[in-house]
Amino acid sequence: MDNLQWPTTCPACRKVQFNSLDHPDETSHGSQTLYHRSPCRPQLLDQDPRLGFGVYxxxxxxxxxxxxxALKAGYRHIDSAQYYANEKKVGEAVHQSGxxxxxxxITTKIMTAAGSLDKTVDKIDGKDGYVDLFLIHTPSGGSNNRKEMYLALEKLLESGKTKAIGVSNWGIGHIEELKGVAKVYPPHVNxxxxxPFSQQREIVDFCHRNGIIVEAYCPLVRNQxxxxxTLTTIAKAHNKTVSHVLIRYCLQKNWVPLPKSDTPSRIIENANVYDFELSKEEMKTMDDLNQGSKGAIVQAVSNTL
Known part of the structure; x- marks a missing residue:
């Protein structure tokens, strides 16, 4: 492990250092990592690290x-889910990391209204623990099911078992139907x-306008x-990998990328994204790769009910 090429980190805490970007809703934190900053969100989400680590x-x-x-490499955001069946291992890693x-x-997700929220929190952080963000994994199951799960998350938020709540794979219609029933609206995260190949611009624009943090799964397009x-040309220009370029693209679009890997060298390599910046022309070139829903690897959201 120690022979691997680690990213540039703060020697005191191993958080990835970076060159700050000129974005109004980003802020440096001790010159160590990128965080969101917005008055529309809970204070907790001001400390939502911009680079996450997925464990799907x-x-x-x-x-x-x-x-x-990942934690040794400087990641400070781990994204799990009940469906992944590895929440306990995520919790063990957090406690063993020191x-x-x-x-x-820590983010996790609930799949159905029948899922036990408290047991999920216990798996990750113990009986008296908490998760930072709890999401509804999918809008499937109908309107009543979505509302029931969201109200359950609100209760979890009130109890202190989670610090923020949100949704996943939800379109505009799904989110807007919460207006009449939710105490916490809009959800903190989608x-x-x-x-670049599936930019889902309508829902992204809606989220940004409403102060909803946008997290990006499959940012590496599963290496496809x-x-x-286009990507290899841009990567070569910066002496970087295609993965670096894809992650950097997400960061500069004000998304929270959640790259996933179980290969130690790639986990570490994917954190090396703070020593270069894509130009406006390169961002435009990558924007032009958009194929809409046809470019999705898993699924594009439905913006209507």
């Missing part, structure tokens, strides 16, 4: 070591598939575009 399809035999590698719990941002000529 990370088997329990690997998830613990992958999370420990990093204060308050310095790590996590959707995002990358590793040889794309």
């Amino acid at each position: 399809q990370s088997p329990n035999s690997q998830c613990l070591n992958s999370c420990l590698t 990093i204060p719990r308050s310095d790590i941002f 996590q959707i598939e995002l990358h 575009k590793a040889n794309d000529p």
Whole structure:
């Protein structure tokens, strides 16, 4: 492990250092990482690290070591879910890392209204613990089911078992139907598939206008575009990898990318995204790769009910 090329980090806390970007809703934190800043969101989300680490399809035999590698590399945001069945390993990694719990941002997701929220929190952070962000994983199941789950998350928020709540894969219609029933509106976060080939501009614009943080899963397009000529040309110009370019694109679009890997060298490599910046022309070139819903790897959201 120690022979791997680690990203530039603060020697005191191992958080990735960076060159601050000129975005009005980003702020530096001790020259160590990028965070969101917005008066529209809970104070907790001011400390939502801009680069997350995903653990989808990370088997329990690997998830613990992958999370420990990510934390050592400077990641401070881990994205899990009940559906992934590896929440316990995420919690073990956090506790074994030696990093204060308050310095790590943990997200998980509920799949159905029948899912036990408290048990999920207990798996990750113990009986008296908490998660930083709890999401509804999918809008499927109908309007009543969505509302029931969201109200359950509001109760969890009130109890202190979570610090923020949100949704995943929700379109505009799904979010707006909460207006009549929710105490917490809009939701703090919407996590959707995002990358240059599926930019989901309508829902992204809606979220940004309403102060909803946009998180991007599948930011690396599951490595299906590793040889794309546009991406390889841009990567070569910066002496970077295509993965670096895709993550950097997300950051500069004001999305929270959640790259996933169980390969230690790639986990570490993917954190090396703070020493270069894509030009306006390069961003425009990547914007032009958009294929709408046809470019989605998993699913594009439906913006209507």
